[in-house]
Amino acid sequence: MQNKNKTVIRTMDLLNLFLTHTKLTVNDMIRLSGIPKSSVHRMLGSLADMGLLTRDQDGQYSLGLLFLQFGNLVAERLDIRHVALTDMQRLRDETDEAVHLAVRDGDSSMYIEKLDTDHPVRLFTKIGRRAPLYAGASSRILLAFMPEEERENYLSEVEPEAIGIGTIVSKSKLRELLAISRTTGYSFSRSELENYTAELSAPIFDHTGQMTAGISIAGPEGRFGEDRLPELIGKVRQAAYEISLKLGYRKQVL
Template sequence: MARNEVVVKSMNILKLFEQHEALSLNDIVNLTGSPKTSVMRMIRSLEDMEFISKRADKKYCLGLSFLHFGQLVAERLDIRRIALPYMIELRDEVDEAVALVVPHGDEAMYVEKVDTSQMVRVYTRVGRRAPYYAGACPRILLAFMEPSRREAYIESVQMVKMAAGTITDKAVLRQVLEESRKNGYSMSFSELETGAAAIAAPIFNHQGTVVGGLSILATDYRIREYQEQGGDLANRVKQKANQVSKELGWMPRD
């Protein structure tokens, strides 16, 4: 079926706001490469539907319709609804932020987060995307992905250094993934953000397919300090992830 070009071009405009908080008309024209008159028509239509709005400085930003539809999507995403109470429990137990990611094409997307009361915390916004190879929570999805798909991803992905500890060697990545499958969890230090650490466990559905990842997010030094004091964050996050999996119909095998 042929794509509707107007819809595609309108979506291309909206996608610009994933990376930019606000854009002028000329910014949008330059970034899309579309004629100014065409961009102006699409902007007017998007404004009428409240998908974008014009600020006092004459720049455009995302409109209230996204807030409305985004809330509907979040409310109807079963894994999020099921996981949230367990995330709150885990946050209260360890006093660290807890995040939930799901697969989104060739990336992981953060769809829920509960914050900590700690003064110094790791910043991760809902809606953020990250490559599967970087960070404990995205990588746990890759570790338990169907083997042929996992290998195809590793072969094709260009591993970019995002922070001080990002893994960029595919042989090292394969070894880390094997350890994650063996242990049932993944750990990361300074992979997506320098100074940030995470411990993550997989969430499975009734078919045994990995559909999400649950992680504890904290500063590098707090994770290391907790572990040195005999704390077992890995088992805590695995337990909560298993509880979410069971509510999704997963039956653990011996």
């Protein structure tokens, strides 16, 4: 049993080399892994036979297409609501505010999960609620991290309308806020969808580095004062980052 475990560990050591190298020769793998030459040759034969590695005409090895198949299956089977739940619960408990998970649906955002707070004064929202991409922190964070061409197409066509007393209806102001969000990694709104409420959101990225959702906290505007905002921003961004890591995201936190 010990020999089998050792072989598996050594095999993973070889495969892990390809996390930072596109192609490697046999000698490269021997040098980088420290595994004996005879063992490397034996493992490479098995990995190539299984389709986990492929060898080109120059004798260099790279990851096989089987990894692409497995990677796509993992990505397809990840339920972001399930993946995010633990971090959403922790964020709710740390901030004592309602927590939402939102995704883009066409020109709207939609809450696909929500955790309520026990606070006696709280915001009443529900799963399935939609909002235009220009209004509210959850919507605007999705808009901010959309591909640039899609974002500009949307902004050129949309005509923002007031929903709450704080809704941003100026396109120039909207573009300014979107640029700030892309720099700071969060979006904040006051009274944009409902008067006297506030929302703070951060983007969630998947294994490809693309934004896939947004996580937010929301509640009465009075609980989002300037003295409390820095702490709340840090907690929301950290929750978004932790969820992103679980989805395979590997860039450094902003």
